[in-house]
Amino acid sequence: GEDVEQSLFLSVREGDSSVINCTYTDSSSTYLYWYKQEPGAGLQLLTYIFSNMDMKQDQRLTVLLNKKDKHLSLRIADTQTGDSAIYFCAESIRNTGFQKLVFGTGTRLLVSP
Amino acid sequence: DTAVSQTPKYLVTQMGNDKSIKCEQNLGHDTMYWYKQDSKKFLKIMFSYNNKELIINETVPNRFSPKSPDKAHLNLHINSLELGDSAVYFCASSQDRRETQYFGPGTRLLVL
Numbered sequence: 001g002e003d004v005e006q007s008l009f010l011s012v013r014e015g016d017s018s019v020i021n022c023t024y025t026d027s028s029s030t031y032l033y034w035y036k037q038e039p040g041a042g043l044q045l046l047t048y049i050f051s052n053m054d055m056k057q058d059q060r061l062t063v064l065l066n067k068k069d070k071h072l073s074l075r076i077a078d079t080q081t082g083d084s085a086i087y088f089c090a091e092s093i094r095n096t097g098f099q100k101l102v103f104g105t106g107t108r109l110l111v112s113p
Numbered sequence: 114d115t116a117v118s119q120t121p122k123y124l125v126t127q128m129g130n131d132k133s134i135k136c137e138q139n140l141g142h143d144t145m146y147w148y149k150q151d152s153k154k155f156l157k158i159m160f161s162y163n164n165k166e167l168i169i170n171e172t173v174p175n176r177f178s179p180k181s182p183d184k185a186h187l188n189l190h191i192n193s194l195e196l197g198d199s200a201v202y203f204c205a206s207s208q209d210r211r212e213t214q215y216f217g218p219g220t221r222l223l224v225l
C-alpha cells in the first residue's frame with residue numbers, strides 16, 4: 001500500500017528540540033526523505049536516509065529510522081523561529097526501475113519565541 | 114543560478130479556459146516530474162518523464178497533458194479548467210529515475 005502518515009501540528013518554544021514523526025507502509029522503500037515547505041514557498045530537501053541505516057545526523061537534524069515498525073522521525077535541535085514551516089516525510093516507492101515519491105500529510109511546526 | 118524554475122508563479126483564470134505551466138531545470142537531470150498540492154497541502158505525483166519519455170501517469174484526467182520538448186523542460190498543459198484544478202503545481206527533477214528529487218518554487222493556480 002501507499003500511505004504515509006504524520007501528525008498535523010507541533011508547537012514548541014524557541015531553543016527546545018522538535019520531534020516530527022512519520023509512519024509509512026511500503027516495506028520496499030529504499031530511501032525516505034524529509035522536505036521543508038515555508039509559507040508560500042516550494043519544497044526544500046532537508047535530508048534523507050537510506051533504508052539500511054538506523055540514524056543519520058546532519059548539523060541540527062537527526063533522522064531516526066525504525067524499519068521494523070516503519071517509523072521515521074526528524075529531530076531538530078535548538079529549534080529556531082525560522083524553523084516554523086510544514087515538514088513532509090516521503091517514501092520512495094520503486095516500480096519497474098523508476099521511483100515515485102509518496103508524501104505524508106505534512107506536519108506544521110510552529111516555533112514561538 | 115536557479116535549479117528548477119517554473120512560470121508563471123501565479124495563474125488566475127476562468128473555468129473552461131486552457132492554460133500552460135512551464136518548468137525548466139538547469140541541473141542536467143534526466144527525469145522530471147509534476148506534482149499537485151491541494152488546499153490541504155496534500156502532495157501527489159501526477160506525471161514523470163525520463164529522457165522525454167513518459168514513465169509515470171497517475172490516473173490524471175485527460176485534460177492534463179504534459180509535454181517534454183527536451184530533457185531540461187517539462188511543460189503542463191491543462192484544457193477546460195475546472196474549479197477543482199485550483200492548487201499549487203510543483204515541478205521536480207532528479208539525476209535519473211531513481212535519485213533524489215529537487216523541487217521548483219511552485220505555480221499557484223486559481224480557477225474562478
